Amino acid sequence: PKQEEGGCGSRHLVLDALVGTILSQNTTDVQSHRSFAALKQAFPTWEMVRTSPPAAIEAVIKSCGLAETKTARVQAILQLLHDERGECSLEHLREASDEAVKRVLGSYKGVGAKTISCVLMFCLKRFDFPVDTHVWKIALALNWVPKAATRDQTYEHLNAKVPDEIKYALHVLLVKHGK
Known part of the structure; x- marks a missing residue:
């Protein structure tokens, strides 16, 4: 960080x-x-x-x-x-x-x-994985979560699936890409 x-x-x-x-x-x-x-x-x-x-x-x-x-x-x-x-x-x-x-x-x-x-x-x-609008939209577009997943559901899913050691870097990268 x-x-x-x-x-x-x-x-x-x-x-x-x-x-x-x-x-x-x-x-x-x-x-x-x-x-x-x-x-x-x-x-x-x-x-x-x-x-x-x-x-x-x-x-x-x-x-x-x-x-x-x-x-x-x-x-x-x-x-x-x-x-x-x-x-x-x-x-x-x-x-x-x-x-x-x-x-x-x-x-x-x-x-x-x-x-x-x-x-x-x-x-x-x-080790946590925030899901803002950018992360949520990218996760939906990449089919990481079902198309009907809410932001909170996406958070629950990604927080459980993304390995701890890359949570920070991946979050920052997805936010930057989303912007």
Whole structure:
């Protein structure tokens, strides 16, 4: 794995990786990276994001699209973390099993298999195989999965079939090719 500037692999904190991946949903890498950087500059701590008025956050991340929805989801996650753990952090997941990470992250609204898989692979350096739109379309075109397979079904299938030692490289290659 390479530490690409501004990308998923450069986010060392689990919560940074999760929020960055949420911001990347339904937008370009350029826009999501720009929004994440602007968010961190305007609100240096996750506690500040949690307690700030939604409109202030929406204004900062508007370039990545769906700012109202993404703000609501991020603030809901931060509030849950604050209520349950007393802090806005997910660093405790570093010691958790893959299944525990999937269970915790999957309990948050708006966090699906692709987002969880990105956090597992890029931030936690686990063997997982994220299936975004590019990977899904290529897998369908190559008949790696049935034509009616959903993204989540494709994730389940490919995550089980792709050997661990090539998951990262193959994912990056397919995304690059798909773009």
